[in-house]
Amino acid sequence: MAKVLVSQVDAVWLAERLHDWPDGSGPMYQRLAQAIERLVQAGEVQGGARLPAERLLSTELKVSRTTVAGAYELLADRRLVTRRHGSGTYVESVRTETPPPRESVLMRSLERNEIFDGLLDPPRELLDMRSAVIHDSPGLPQRALDAVGADVARAASLQGYVPAGLPALRAAIAARYTALGLPTEPGEVLVTSGAQQALALIAMLHVRPDDEVVTEALTHTGAIDLFVASGARLRTVPVGQQGADVDAIERVLTERPRLLYLIPSIHNPLGSVMPARERRRLASLLDEHPDLVVIADDTLADTYRDRRPPPPLGSYPGAHRVLHTGSLSKLIWGGLRVGWVRGPVPEIRRLARLKALTDLGSSIPSQLLAIRLMEEGEDFADDRRAMIAQRGRTLERALAHRLPSWTFDTPEGGLCLWIRLPGGSARELTMRAARHGVALAAGSIQSPQGHFSDHLRIPYSHSELVLTRAVDRLADAWEQHADPSPICELEDLRVVV
Ligand SMILES: Cc1ncc(COP(=O)(O)O)c(C=O)c1O
Known part of the structure; x- marks a missing residue:
């Protein structure tokens, strides 16, 4: 049963x-x-x-x-x-006579996302350790930057509205999937403004209020907010070092949810990877649920440390309808705002219509730069991966030295560590950390049910200098936290500015 x-x-x-x-x-x-x-x-x-x-x-x-x-x-x-x-x-289920206005319900759920707070209103005095995007990078390759000026000059003579994305960029993204083991034509790719827009378009197309959406028990905060904003009811399946629990997915699918959202290739926040065997099992299960919309979010897939994740979920028998979302944000630069959806042609056409409705297409200069950066090839990607992994090791060492009671698994990739505190509430710790000059997000915001209250996500996307300084400040905050004087002015300390 x-x-x-x-x-x-x-x-x-x-x-x-x-x-x-x-x-x-x-x-x-x-x-x-x-x-x-x-x-x-x-x-x-x-x-x-x-x-x-x-x-x-x-x-x-x-x-x-x-x-x-x-x-x-x-x-x-x-x-x-x-x-x-x-x-x-x-x-008990309650029926409210007059439902509260949409904007109040929506804003209440959106205000939970402290990571977006930091982006909308960057704190001046705090080290902001909330969003996991590369800061202080050595920059983009000069060759690509030099070349793109002429590309833009040429493109400026065209009309400039290309809602599905520049054909050359669609071809480059298609070639990337083909090389990873999922043969793809340019027509199976829609260019979006980051993976976040890709998720938003899919939610807009498929999710109605009260639909059931299944996510992993820990997942991308922006996805939780999106599905909640769509009025969906969220259910979860356990996720761990082997990715999502396929047995749990099998059970929950018997109740015919509308959409399944997974991050199988470098999970946010766990940094874990679903092994090939589990992907195969999941794919054949998906074959039995033709009405289910499935998203495999590959946004972090390129940030692996030692081993590239197995081929994309859609390449396994039975999973040909899976929508893959992805992005250049994590490995290259979030400021490009270049992401995509990869899926069956009819679905891509529908999503392209919606994309046109939303913004009439992504910025052409940004897409031209993305093409040039993708042409830089594996050497450039390897350098970026090495830089991120080095930062990860720096954070791990600093934590082991200054905060040995905090535990974590070394991730397979990604941009953050998922940390378990030996006790107490991570939320209270974030309040104390803010007093010590570090803005942190409590782990519970990555859980649709607000669980994991004793966990923190610490990104290692900052420079090594900033990471070491942040850990020093956190160690001071922790000393006080472990020997708590009551925090009574919690409200005053919502310094997530
Ligand atoms: C799993 C996942 N999906 C999507 C996104 C959104 O990325 P983008 O910058 O491409 O919009 C993020 C960003 O943190 C993410 O972690």
Whole structure:
């Protein structure tokens, strides 16, 4: 029988969302119940979700267990939750008379993404260790930069609207997939403004409110936000050092979700790779679900350290409909804003129409530079990979030296370490780290359910000097965190500016 996945509301996450719950009048348990009810009504906690155990929530809220028990009882009396003996407290599905305006629901979910905060409003005084994109790189090859001026001059005599992307760039991306073992024609490629737009177009085409979207239990924050913004209900499957759990995918597919989003080739944030054997198994499973939209996000695939990941998922028997998304952002430069979707021609045509609707096509100078940079070939790519791997090793060494109780697996690639703290809340640590001049994202923002509250993602995309300085500051922050004086002014410290 299919295992029904129940979403568990994380105590740390809930405590944060309830930050102003004591405001107002009446007994504490009543105020707490009202605050939980507001979250349920706003759709932030969905029907069927299991609330945290009384003990865990009382620890996070720093109140007695009786207060939480009282609040849960009151909610149960009002039929907003069901108490199941020995199993927990479950939220009932609620119908709100007038749904809250779209922009308020949307913004509430988007504001969770601290990584985007840093991009929209870069902090001046903090070392920003939130986004995993290369900083302080030695720059792009002069030869490509010199050549592109003439390319732009030539292109400027053309009309300039090419929604599906420049034919030469589509051909270069197609050749890349062919070389990786997935034969591809230029017509099977759509150029997008980064992989993020590729994901957005696919979501726009396929995901309706209330559709089920399955992601890995840890995944790209921008994908979580996108699917939530589309109104989808998110389900997750476990992910680890061998990529997504194919058995769990098999179970969840029996419930006919609309879309499956995976990062099999250098996972964000784990840096793991799904082995060829698992890809083969997954591909044959996908063959049995012709209506399922499947995205394999290859955005980080080129950032491998020692071994190139196995051939793309779409090259295995049964997986020919898989949509591959990818980008030059991670290995070359995010500022190019050049990404793509690779998929069957009819799907690419539909997505190209949507792309035209969205922006009438990506910037031509950027695409011309992308072509020149792709022509630089493997030597250039190898140098970039070596630089990233070197930075990764620097961060690993600095952490082992200054923060030996923090644990992590050495990733197969990517731009960050996924770190487990020996205890306590990563969110509180990020508050302390901000006081010490380092902006960090708590690991829970990479989990659709807000889990992994004891994890952090630390990018190693900065220069080695910055990485070492950041770890020194984090070690100071950790010293205080490990010997905590209460942090009461958490609100003041949302320094994610
Ligand atoms: C897995 C994954 N997909 C997509 C993106 C978006 O990348 P781009 O800069 O190409 O839009 C990112 C960026 O962090 C990512 O990690």
